[in-house]
Amino acid sequence: MAKIVGGVTTSHIPAIGNAMSKKLEQDPYWKRFFDGYEPVKAWLDEVKPDIAIVVYNDHGLNFFLNQIPTFALGCADHYENADEGWGLQTLASFEGDAQFSWHLVESLIRQDFDMAMCQEMLVDHGFITPMALMWRHLPKWPVKAIPLAVNTVQHPVASARRCYQLGKALRRAIESYPEDLKVVIFGTGGMSHQLQGERAGIIDVDFDLLCMEKIINDPEWLTQLSNTEIMEKAGTEGIETIMWLVMRGALHPNVKVVHKHYHAPISNTGAGVLVLENAEMTAA
Structure with missing residues (x-):
């Protein structure tokens, strides 16, 4: 049976990708941010997942304002890095697992989640930045990866509750897969930030820290x-934090906090990192 070894939260802003490309990890502006990922990398090296499900929002690469699914799952064996801009370095493409993805889609639809099924899917910085933060130090990606896109761009977007429910359904889908696979789930986006308007640049540290505690x-x-x-609290783009709830819903109610880190500002964004490990449970 497939099992979820844990979940990770992370920002996915494109400025991180530029910093990695330019090798600015030790730059005073970036050092504390990147230092916060060293325990994450160590944990991943220890648990050695087979598959990473990356919950992110597409930034106009696959879906534009004229057609955006609420939830879309990659069902391919291969995903090309084809970011929409930002001057980001093109990284190696990603191996998927179509068989596993189709199992997830079929299970989620049976649980009344009407998923968009993408047999072709390009991935942008929302997906790539988390993968690079975790594994750029290795010669190749050590996991198969599955993109799970959540609309946080064109309103109305799904509620926080609906995202949490999707996570619970995703857990049931994963744990019903007969192969022995270890799965890690990345909840990406956020934390508080706003890119436009009178409140552009807003960061609410207190709300961010409260959200991190409540997620746990x-x-x-x-x-x-x-x-x-x-x-209202986190800014218009702070709504991305609802994607963390997909990850959290996929974990068991009781989790072990392996690592917690917060840093602001990074490119006018609050950046929170959590590593949550499934506690031993007698029942799902």
């Missing part, structure tokens, strides 16, 4: 907030 111990708290309430 009381994720239901965040599901009770409307999208408007989240954006």
Whole structure:
């Protein structure tokens, strides 16, 4: 049976990709941010997952404002790095697992989640930056990767509660797969930031830290907030934090905190990192 070894939260802003490309990890502006990922890399090296499911939002590469699915899952054996711009370095493409993806889609649809199924899917910085943060130090990607795109761009977007429910359904789908696979789930995006308008550059550190604590111990708290309430506190792009709830819903109710780190600002963004490991459970 496939099992979820844990979940990781991370920002995916393109400035991180530029910093990695230019090898600025030890630059005073970036050092504390990148230092926060060393324990994440060590944990991944220890647990050695077979598959990474990356929950992210597409930034106009596959889906534009005229047609955006609420939830879309990659169902391919191969994903090309084809970012939409930002001057980011093109990284190696990613191996997928179409058989596993189709199992997930079929299970999710049976659980009343109407997924868009993508047999061809390009991946942008929302997907690539997390993968590079975790494994750029290795000669090749050590896992198969599956993109799970959540619309956080064109409103109306799914609620925090719906994303949490998707995570729970994803857990059931993964754990019903008969092969012995170890799966890690990345919840990406956020934290508080806004790119436009009078509040451009907003960072609410207190709200970010509260969200991190609630994601760990009381994720239901965040599901009770409307999208408007989240954006009022975290900024319009801070709504991306709902994607963390997909990851958290996929884990068991009790989790072990392996690592927690927060740093701001990074490119006018609050950046939170969590590594949550599934606690031993007698029942799912």
